[in-house]
Amino acid sequence: MTVPVRAVSARGLARRYDDVEAVAGVDLDVEPGEVFGFLGPNGAGKSTTIKMLCTLVQPSAGTATVAGYDVVRQRDDVRRTIGLVFQDPTLDGYLTAEQNLRMHAELYGVPKAVVGDRMTDVLGMVGLSDRRRSRVSTYSGGMKRRLEIARGLLHAPRVLFLDEPTVGLDPQTRASIWRYINELRHREDITIFMTTHYMDEAEYCDRIAIIDQGRIVVTDTPEALKASVGKDRVQITTQDDEAAMTALRDRFDVAPVLAEGQVTFAIAGGEGFVPRLFAELGVPIRSVSVSRPSLDDVFMSYTGTTIRDAEAAGGSNQWVRMMARNR
Amino acid sequence: MTTGADRFAHDVRAVRVVWQREMIRFFNDRLRIVTSLIQPVLFLFVLGTGLSTITSGAVHGLNLRTFMYPGALSMAVLFTAMFSAASIVWDREFGFLREMLVAPISRWAIVVGKCLGGATTASLQGVLILALAGIVGVPYSLTLVLTVFGELLLLAFTLTAFGVMTAARITQLQAFMALNQMLLMPLFFLSGALFPLSNLPAWLQVLTRIDPLTYAVDPVRRAVFAHLHVPVAAVHRLNPGVSWDGWRVPTWLELLIVAGMGAAMLGVAILEFRKAD
Incomplete structure (x- = not known):
């Protein structure tokens, strides 16, 4: 064996739609066996990046390889080596789970001798063995997603791309999907590349890249990212937010942000700071909360906004994403 | 990594599985089989019987339903293929x-699989109408069934290729259905499915000759008439064939026209799907 190839590698990967730069030069390296999370608000360029890596969209600049294959020049090799689970369902509801899987096996050229075993395997992994002969149209949303994950694994891909695997599912189903993903990384020799805009899910990843406005802002492990923030998050509600923010800037030398109706700022030793705050702010305070840094804070500290506000502001980019989806 | 032959074998496997899916869906959807039968049966038995009263039951000793039978066969194929x-x-x-x-397959495999699937399901639908032959006075004969089945298969393939070609461009089901309704009815009316293509006014004569469906309906009618025992005068009147400026177009050329158009539209459909992401 030669040196193990990177599961995913991109240099200056970019895609522009008319005047809008959906992805503006992305560099990333994903090692084999990693669970790599691509985190960002809707419209940040996650889906477009994943589509370029999966050979569905041609990059307008830059290069990328998946499992060592070039995404432009070796399209079919890339496609054979990856599994794909999209945000939108791509199952045939008229067929049974088994028929959907068989069809996939044929399209991906899985050797006939192993199809049966492989199907039993993946259906067992996502807990759908007893429903294998039911039509997919009778499945719930969560079951469909699980079946899609099973199908994505059927041809034993080296890299599994999951685009928002839990979006639109209820919390219980989300948890169960994650259980399957975690089990999967132990059972199969596979790299998982996923996008999400749920902060709590990003914690499950080995490494995270935060993407905002088409650029990767930072890449690291969730722990390192949280440690890099170094400060606690303090959120207060006051009678006069503007005055409170001015006071915070002037007297305490912090950089407050008004997000979701709360004044939020980061400061080292948050709990110890609260008494001082009450004594010196000069604006009546209604409530205070102090929390350890979460990935939300990481996102905030690297992009200057919360992921939800970024989404609310990303109207024009959303449109680009829709365009990209409909292509 | 893969040779051209491997690649081709894999694509053929893909064609088969796309075709298989059409089959599974066809046989699962019995309601669709029944509903697609309603229209040709209406034409054949309601319109055919109703109009017979005007023509006093028979034309040159031939029942109107027998005359319209090839048209009903084509109609069954037409609607199923478009579906x-x-x-x-x-x-x-x-x-x-x-x-x-x-999937790591060539795009042509998807298009060819779809067209073969459409062709097979539509001709199977035709077979159901074929089974009604006795009721409209057409004798059951193996050669007739095989000839007509082959001709319907060709027609169905061309129609599906046409449908897939337009479907590459039109992304909304409603728009697709509306376009087809707009095209199918004129094609059907002008094809000679409902009336003989002789002694027509010049403008109608020209339009029927332009209608591609004409060249698919005529061979079916010829095959049916070849198995009927009717007076020569009736054959002359009701099965005049398609002529260009007095020259009767032979069956092989008619079939070649249908096949050629099918191949051309299949080609366009493949080109269009190669561009699609």
Whole structure:
């Protein structure tokens, strides 16, 4: 064996739609066996990046390889080596789970001798063995997603791309999907590349890249990212937010942000700071909360906004994403 | 990594599985089989019987229903083939098209599989109408069934290719259905399915000759008439064939026209799907 190839590698990967730069030069390296999370608000360029890596969209600049294959020049090799689970369902509801899987096996050229075993395997992994002969149209949303994950694994891909695997599912189903993903990384020799805009899910990843406005802002492990923030998050509600923010800037030398109706700022030793705050702010305070840094804070500290506000502001980019989806 | 031969073998496997899916869906959807039968049966038995009263039951000793029978066969194929092609728009809307588009297969395999699937299901539908032959006074004969089945298969393939070609451009089911309704009815009316293509006013004569469906209906009618025992005068009147400026177009040329158009539209459909992401 030669040196193990990177599961995913991109240099200056970019895609522009008319005047809008959906992805503006992305560099990333994903090692084999990693669970790599691509985190960002809707419209940040996650889906477009994943589509370029999966050979569905041609990059307008830059290069990328998946499992060592070039995404432009070796399209079919890339496609054979990856599994794909999209945000939108791509199952045939008229067929049974088994028929959907068989069809996939044929399209991906899985050797006939192993199809049966492989199907039993993946259906067992996502807990759908007893429903294998039911039509997919009778499945719930969560079951469909699980079946899609099973199908994505059927041809034993080296890299599994999951685009928002839990979006639109209820919390219980989300948890169960994650259980399957975690089990999967132990059972199969596979790299998982996923996008999400749920902060709590990003914690499950080995490494995270935060993407905002088409650029990767930072890449690291969730722990390192949280440690890099170094400060606690303090959120207060006051009678006069503007005055409170001015006071915070002037007297305490912090950089407050008004997000979701709360004044939020980061400061080292948050709990110890609260008494001082009450004594010196000069604006009546209604409530205070102090929390350890979460990935939300990481996102905030690297992009200057919360992921939800970024989404609310990303109207024009959303449109680009829709365009990209409909292509 | 893969040679050309491997690649081709894999694509053929893909053609088969796309075709198989059409079959599974066809046989699962019994309601669709029945509803697609309603229209040709209405034409044959209601319109055919109703109009017989005007023509005093028979034309030159031949029942009107017998005359319209080849038209009803073509009609059954026409609507089923279009329904098959519509499924590609449907697949796009419900996401399954993407599963096929992202697979490591050549795009032509998807298009060919779809067209073969549409052709098979539509001809099977034709077979159901074929089974009614006795009721309209057409004798059951193996050669007739095989000839007509082959001709319907060809017609169905061309129609599905046409449908898939348009479906590559039209992404909404409603728009696709509306366009087809707009095209299908004139094509059907002008094809000679309902009346003989002789002694027509010049303008209508020209339009019927332009209608591609004409060249698919005529061979079926010739095959049916070859198995009937009717006076020569009736054959002359009711099965005049298609002529260009007095020259009767032979069956092989008619079939070649249908096949040629099918191949051309299949080619365009493949080119269009190669561009689609």
